[in-house]
Amino acid sequence: MAEIIAHSDDAAVTDQTCGICLEESKDPRNLPCGHSFCDGCLDEWRSRYGVEEEMRTKCPICRARIPPSKEMVNTLLFYRARKQQLEDENDTSSQHYRDTCHLLARSEKEVGADWDGVTVLQDNNGKPPVVMPDYIYMAIRKGDIRSVLRWINANRTEDRVNAISSAKWMSMPALCGATARDQLTLMTILLQLGADVDSRNSAGYTAISLMFARSELAEQGVSDRIRLLLSWGASFFPGDGSSREFSISRAREYCQHELVSLLESELGGRRCEIVSLTSQPELNGKTCVADEYLPDSNQYKVTLETKSKEVLVLSPDNLKRRDRTPEDCGYYIEFKNGRAIRHDFDSSEDCQAFVAALNRDETQPAVSEEAEARAERAAAELLAELGLDDSPHDVPTSDSRVKKSKKKKIGKKNKNK
Numbered sequence: 001m002a003e004i005i006a007h008s009d010d011a012a013v014t015d016q017t018c019g020i021c022l023e024e025s026k027d028p029r030n031l032p033c034g035h036s037f038c039d040g041c042l043d044e045w046r047s048r049y050g051v052e053e054e055m056r057t058k059c060p061i062c063r064a065r066i067p068p069s070k071e072m073v074n075t076l077l078f079y080r081a082r083k084q085q086l087e088d089e090n091d092t093s094s095q096h097y098r099d100t101c102h103l104l105a106r107s108e109k110e111v112g113a114d115w116d117g118v119t120v121l122q123d124n125n126g127k128p129p130v131v132m133p134d135y136i137y138m139a140i141r142k143g144d145i146r147s148v149l150r151w152i153n154a155n156r157t158e159d160r161v162n163a164i165s166s167a168k169w170m171s172m173p174a175l176c177g178a179t180a181r182d183q184l185t186l187m188t189i190l191l192q193l194g195a196d197v198d199s200r201n202s203a204g205y206t207a208i209s210l211m212f213a214r215s216e217l218a219e220q221g222v223s224d225r226i227r228l229l230l231s232w233g234a235s236f237f238p239g240d241g242s243s244r245e246f247s248i249s250r251a252r253e254y255c256q257h258e259l260v261s262l263l264e265s266e267l268g269g270r271r272c273e274i275v276s277l278t279s280q281p282e283l284n285g286k287t288c289v290a291d292e293y294l295p296d297s298n299q300y301k302v303t304l305e306t307k308s309k310e311v312l313v314l315s316p317d318n319l320k321r322r323d324r325t326p327e328d329c330g331y332y333i334e335f336k337n338g339r340a341i342r343h344d345f346d347s348s349e350d351c352q353a354f355v356a357a358l359n360r361d362e363t364q365p366a367v368s369e370e371a372e373a374r375a376e377r378a379a380a381e382l383l384a385e386l387g388l389d390d391s392p393h394d395v396p397t398s399d400s401r402v403k404k405s406k407k408k409k410i411g412k413k414n415k416n417k
Contacts, residue, residue, distance in 0.1 A: 233323030
């Protein structure tokens with residue numbers, strides 16, 4: 001199917017202000033009519049804002065038709081192909097077939113009966129994502145970290161950490177693939193390398209929205225994956241399967257009461273910075289994770305991001321959201337010699353220094369003044385044992401040490417004579 005970028009030459013978009021929120025467009029989508037909207041605002045318009053259902057597929061400003069997105073079309077084609085495959089296999093009486101028909105009907109409704117079959121609304125990112133080989137997608141599903149990292153590092157000019165699978169696997173981003181297969185360590189490593197926590201597959205699902213599928217909520221470890229994604233700033237979006245309300249409802253349906261409480265609170269599961277804490281001012285600027293919301297007192301139980309993992313109870317006024325980023329991730333998972341090693345730090349600054357050192361291809365992170373002093377003392381003691389000058393202003397070279405060593409041996413020989 002040929003894809004046509006939905007821009008018209010005679011209605012070029014020059015104003016990047018969203019016509020819905022009236023702010024600078026975030027991830028702008030330009031319609032054929034020339035009007036521009038935030039990707040999120042346009043999704044909300046399609047799902048919620050239209051007074052009448054037929055208006056949701058029309059431009060909020062001029063009422064021209066909004067073409068379906070690439071994700072919507074991919075979803076439609078996927079369910080059509082899946083339905084045809086089941087029919088070819090004569091599997092038309094199963095629940096799987098009935099579910100596929102239902103999802104196909106919903107997808108056709110979203111795309112609209114008047115779609116021309118060609119025009120697709122595209123974003124302005126320009127460069128398409130890298131498509132990973134099928135064997136790498138299989139490695140992600142199996143948690144084969146070594147193979148995945150070897151492939152990512154083989155070509156750093158490409159954004160391989162945000163690569164997607166082939167269309168037959170629903171164009172699944174690497175992070176989504178690792179999340180759906182309960183690969184917590186691989187998820188963390190991908191996020192550290194710069195994976196977009198809100199990247200979507202062809203059906204429009206992000207990593208966190210995939211966690212609220214029925215099959216996932218019944219599995220062990222789902223809470224850990226959700227908490228990890230929340231600490232990295234995972235967002236919820238309008239839509240049947242991606243909204244916060246839907247996620248809470250689904251968690252309640254599966255008696256995941258801990259997750260319900262977490263999602264109903266503003267900072268639940270989020271990484272935060274401690275601020276304006278007068279009782280313990282030394283903690284201001286420290287980072288923590290809001291593990292649990294305590295509704296009776298309107299407070300959060302938090303765990304400090306230090307080696308001690310101290311647990312505190314703090315007011316929302318003392319917490320400021322500070323999502324993890326590759327440069328400021330709070331802790332670091334290093335994959336070395338086939339093993340995953342977790343590094344914890346006493347401050348976010350120590351972690352940032354460690355990451356910066358790794359990014360400079362240094363074998364050791366920047367040392368603290370205390371560690372540097374210990375190293376100087378150890379060097380001085382070694383020099384003293386060797387009988388060499390330990391003056392910091394006259395550090396001996398290897399040649400001078402050899403000469404002094406020879407002189408010492410000669411003196412020893414003369415003494416023996």
